[in-house]
């Protein structure tokens with residue numbers, strides 16, 4: 001079986017088929033999501049606040065993401081693996097964006113890169129695509145700009161909606177193969193989805209998009225604390241780990257583990 005291609009994703013949109021996407025940063029989740037048939041996996045810079053214990057994605061570096069992306073690629077055979085360009089690795093312009101993309105393609109072995117922003121990154125997208133590297137765009141709430149956006153705020157309300165539609169069209173024209181819409185009103189996301197031939201991937205963008213992405217720790221209930229409105233938890237991995245950890249600790253303290261069946265003679 002071969003990997004999913006950007007062409008397959010375009011075909012899915014033409015057929016009106018929705019698809020799921022998840023983040024992954026390690027071997028076991030990559031194996032599990034690949035076997036479950038998740039067609040696109042993202043090694044997101046959300047590793048910043050889900051792996052590296054940074055407060056947000058701003059401090060994440062290429063050096064931090066590349067080893068995670070390599071592990072995800074090695075652990076999958078079917079999924080199209082996308083790696084984020086971290087903050088600071090492309091904002092200087094098309095030249096830096098292309099250099100970082102080439103480095104990530106060669107060192108991580110992923111099939112595509114993703115970067116954040118609208119009109120200001122259109123020329124960078126064009127340059128990377130012209131070099132033969134598929135690019136996923138990301139507009140709406142863009143976490144790398146959290147400090148400029150004034151917090152985690154819904155985008156696309158009022159006249160901002162037209163700006164998002166314009167950005168999405170420009171990114172498609174520049175050659176992006178898909179566009180992530182994060183924390184965008186459902187109405188604007190539906191409009192963008194209708195206007196584009198390439199798939200839209202929603203996260204907090206309502207139901208009328210071509211695909212849905214979630215951070216896997218949110219999806220599986222590993223993260224603690226208050227979840228954003230757009231998260232649905234499909235498991236309680238945190239609860240399962242807490243229970244297993246307590247049972248192991250108790251067994252060690254009471255001498256129940258290891259039993260004879262775990263012991264060499």
Ligand code: KIV
Nearest residue numbers: 023044045046180203
């Ligand atoms: O880094 C990430 O996880 C992302 C997705 C939420 C789209 O960019």
Ligand code: NA
Nearest residue numbers: 044045046084
């Ligand atoms: Na990201």
